Amino acid sequence: MTTKILALTDALGNLVRFRLMPGHRFDTVGVPPLIDGIKFGALLADKAFDRNKIVADLNERGAKVVISQHPRRAKPIPLDVEMYKWRHLIENFFCKLKEFKRIAMRACKTDRSFEAMIYLAAAVINSR
Template sequence: ERFVLTDAQWSKIEPHCLGKPTDPGRSGRNNRLFLEAVLWIVRTGSPWRDLPALFGNWSTAFRRFRDWREADVFKRIFDALSGEADMEYAMVDATIVKVHRHGQGAKGGPSSQAIGRSRGGMTTKIVALTDALGNLVRFELLPGNRHDTIGVAPLIAGIDLGALLGDKAFDANWIVEELDQRGAKVVISQHPGRAQKLKIDAEMYKWRHLIENFFCKLKEFKRIAMRACKTDQSFA
């Protein structure tokens, strides 16, 4: 019975839930308890069938999760909780998660579900953009064998940022040119093979530890640290 959501968080989440008394059709029973069930699954890494009876029937909870996923409810909740980003500067980085064998075999093949074979076996790559405080703003899922820079364009599209911090995996000419055109500061570690090195702000680069901290917090949730979802929609 160790719940996660605070009253302040729930007040922002509640308007975006399905099955509110004001919605047409059937009302959902205790949306807050259902969200706690989802968080319990993600935090513990357990199968849905092992959901404690406290949260109700596991099958009903899973079908509800699927309905909310299809209706983009979780996306609206994420947007509501991350809508006050501090974009004085942003940070980009990527992490790899191993895919459990239960997370393989979805229709369309692995690559269509952001799964690829890398040195770690079957993996998914999470490319994330955080704000100046290390809070998640956007993310992209890629097969584990794709290069980090592939996910950058949709992350920075339409975002006004003062600077972009990244490690040398993101030292690509097109990223530097894009930031220069926007008038944003480039704080990206230089690849050893770059002919003409760019001078970067070494002190500002140290702040990049905040996105590493974000990934550490993210992987405290076991269903993210090891992917068990067959579809990229469910994993996202």
């Protein structure tokens, strides 16, 4: 079995919240609980998160939608290209997280210990 990590970072690329998901689930299933109760001005994401339900939820919150468009989208949403360039901070966070061998190899046997390793790694990353 594989495990996916869905992470929400702040504007500086620091971890705010994350969620573990089974590897066979769609990433979009974990978005509503991940962003629930958090205020933000914009959500930057890649094409995997280009879903009408997510876009509608973000519009209700008044958050700016900065999601790369799926090529087959019927009604394209304008993309702020300058703001989208900052998505690399999220990718950088995952690269830093994978520097920790136990996380990169998914060495922990339980979700709880894997979550603890992610929290510990995020604390070390933030302290650098």
